[in-house]
Amino acid sequence: MAKILFLVLGLLLAYWILKGYRRKAGKDGQPPQTGGEEDMVRCAQCGVHLPRSESLTTGGQFFCSPEHQRLHQKPS
C-alpha cells in the first residue's frame, strides 16, 4: 500500500516540477515586471532610464517609446 502512495506522490512531484518548468520557460518574449538586476538603458531622445527589455533598439540606441524612436530618426 505504501508503494502506491509513493508512486502517486512521485507522479505528483514530477507533474509539479514539469508545470513549474513550463511556466518558467514560457515567459520568453513577455518580460515579467522583475525590477532589480536588469540592465537599465537610456532613451536617446528624452534621456529617461528604463529596463532594457522595455526599450526599443535602433542602430545600437535605445528608446523609451515608438514616438521617441521616430522623433530621433526624423528630427524636424
Ligand SMILES: [Zn+2]
Ligand atoms: Zn524617450
